[in-house]
Amino acid sequence: MSSAGLPILALLLAGALVAAGCTSAPQATDDRPSVVVTLLAYQWLATAIGGDSVVVTNIVPPGSSPHEFDPTPRDLVRLYEADLVLVNGVEIEAWFTQAVKDLPSSVKVLRAADSAKPLLAAGAHTISLGESDEEEGPNDPHLWLDPIRLAAVGDDLTDALASLVPVEERESLVARGQSVHRQLLDLNATIGTALGGDCARRTILTTHDSMAYLADRYDLSVVSILGISPDEEPSPARLQQIAEAATERGITTILVEPNISTATAQALAEQIHGTTQPLDPVESINPHTDLGADYLKVMTANLPSLEVALGCP
Ligand SMILES: [Zn+2]
Numbered sequence: 001m002s003s004a005g006l007p008i009l010a011l012l013l014a015g016a017l018v019a020a021g022c023t024s025a026p027q028a029t030d031d032r033p034s035v036v037v038t039l040l041a042y043q044w045l046a047t048a049i050g051g052d053s054v055v056v057t058n059i060v061p062p063g064s065s066p067h068e069f070d071p072t073p074r075d076l077v078r079l080y081e082a083d084l085v086l087v088n089g090v091e092i093e094a095w096f097t098q099a100v101k102d103l104p105s106s107v108k109v110l111r112a113a114d115s116a117k118p119l120l121a122a123g124a125h126t127i128s129l130g131e132s133d134e135e136e137g138p139n140d141p142h143l144w145l146d147p148i149r150l151a152a153v154g155d156d157l158t159d160a161l162a163s164l165v166p167v168e169e170r171e172s173l174v175a176r177g178q179s180v181h182r183q184l185l186d187l188n189a190t191i192g193t194a195l196g197g198d199c200a201r202r203t204i205l206t207t208h209d210s211m212a213y214l215a216d217r218y219d220l221s222v223v224s225i226l227g228i229s230p231d232e233e234p235s236p237a238r239l240q241q242i243a244e245a246a247t248e249r250g251i252t253t254i255l256v257e258p259n260i261s262t263a264t265a266q267a268l269a270e271q272i273h274g275t276t277q278p279l280d281p282v283e284s285i286n287p288h289t290d291l292g293a294d295y296l297k298v299m300t301a302n303l304p305s306l307e308v309a310l311g312c313p
Contacts (some may be wrong), residue, residue: 009064013083018135025078025171030055031085032052032053032054032055032081032165033050033053033054033055033084033161033165033225034054034055034056034057034078034081034082034083034084034163035054035055035056035057035081035082035083035084035085035086035161036051036056036057036058036059036078036079036084036085036086037056037057037058037059037086037285037304038058038059038066038069038087038088038093038096038284039058039060039066039088039092039282039284040058040283040284040293040295040298041144041150041295042058042086042088042112042144042153042157042284043056043058043069043293044293044294044295044296045126045150045153045154045157045180045295046086046157046161047156047293048066048164048176048179048180048183049154049157049173049176049177049180050161050162050173050176051172051173051174053161053165053166053169053173054084054161054164054165054259055194056116057078058081058284058293059071059078059079060283060284061257061284062256062284062285062287063285063286064259064284065230065258065259065260065283065284065286066092066093066283066284067092067229067230067231068229068230068231069093069095069284070095071095071096071099073177074256076099079099079100079103079107080103080104080107082107083106083107083108083164083225084107084108084109084110084160084161084164085100085103085107085108085109086110086112086157086262087100087109087110087111088111088112088113088143088144088157089111089112089113089114089140090113090119090138090139090140090143091122091138091139091140091141091228092140092141092142092190092283093141101242104192107140108160108163108164110156110157110160112143112153113139113143114145114156115149115152115153115156116143116146116149116150116152116153118214119139119140119143120139120140120143120213121138121139121140122138122139122140122209122212122228123140123209123212123228124140124212124215124216125212125215125216125220125221125222126209126212126221126222126223126224127203127221127222127223127245129223129241129242129245138218140209140212140213141209141228141279142210142212142213142255142270143197143213144213144282144295145210145213145214145281145282145299146213146214146216146217147184147185147187147188147191147217147299148184148185148188148217149213150184150295151180151181151184151188152184154177154180154181154184155177155181155274156179156243157177158173158174158176158177158178161173161177162174162177171210183296183298187296187299187300190300191217191218191299191303192217192218194303194306194312195218195220195303195306195307195310195312196218196219197312197313198312198313199307199310199311199312199313200219200250200310200311200312201249201250201251201309201310201311202221202310203220203221203222203223203249203251204220204221204222204223204251204253204255204306204309204310205222205223205224205225205246205251205253205254205255205309206222206223206224206225206254206255206257206258206279207221207224207225207226207230207254207255207256207260207265207279208224208225208226208227208228208229208230208257208260208281209224209226209227209228210224210228210257210281210283211224211279211281220310223242223245223246223249223251225239225242225254225264225265225268226260230257230259230260233264234264238268239271240262242268243268243272246268246272246273246274250311251272251274252273252274252275253274253275253276253277253305253308253309254268254269254272254274254275254276254277255276255277255278255279255299255305255306255309256276256277256278256279256280257279257280258280258286258288258289259283259284259286262276266294277300277304277308277309278305279302279305279309280298280302280308282295282299286298289301
């Protein structure tokens with residue numbers, strides 16, 4: 001967030017100078033509508049719906065956390081030159097939310113949070129472990145982890161993209177939008193069936209507090225090692241509280257994220273005589289897998305870990 005308070009025009013100017021000296025300025029000769037995003041789910045959504053009719057750029061590189069990402073001046077130029085910017089609109093990308101306020105009227109801005117109401121308050125499905133828990137805070141940003149809310153974002157994105165592409169491409173774009181909607185409903189049914197059966201537990205133990213929307217959709221509770229943003233290290237007292245909460249609930253699996261150090265989770269796993277399993281919060285591309293920016297594949301790849309954690313048959 002270090003650049004959030006800097007004058008946006010100064011950054012844009014600096015970025016423009018950088019871009020001017022570079023012969024590979026993005027989409028310089030491509031006149032298709034350009035869409036800029038910062039999250040994997042929206043990259044997938046825009047690519048799946050837009051197809052070859054649009055050019056989608058995710059300015060957060062693979063392996064980076066959108067929570068901690070700082071845009072370069074050139075990233076800001078990409079925003080400035082975009083036709084459509086899809087912003088989450090809640091918390092996770094405060095700099096992005098601020099930057100889009102300064103964009104020219106030629107840039108259409110779509111806020112996912114406007115499509116995905118009602119939003120959840122931070123800590124909505126997090127089991128309280130004492131005074132260190134977040135309460136009454138801002139809304140939780142991780143709305144893309146609920147396929148139904150993401151489908152609502154996709155519907156509005158379809159409308160927005162349809163208004164940008166040539167008339168002759170609209171029908172197939174809308175058809176892709178409808179297909180994406182159906183795929184997300186199918187994903188919802190698959191997850192609901194997998195996690196809705198006779199599982200031993202309804203509580204998961206995660207690295208950062210990213211799973212409230214998943215928990216909301218599939219009737220789960222969450223204990224998390226870190227807060228809503230993964231840059232908050234837990235105190236020894238907090239870790240002890242987590243270990244006790246896990247033991248009380250029969251939890252023996254800690255769900256660890258690809259882009260966060262697993263040292264704390266490993267230590268906790270030893271303490272509760274448990275193990276770790278991977279769980280991707282679908283924020284950015286994991287460069288250590290071949291799943292790329294395919295939201296459906298990443299969500300589906302999460303299912304075995306969730307089934308193990310919950311003790312599902
Ligand atoms: Zn997160």
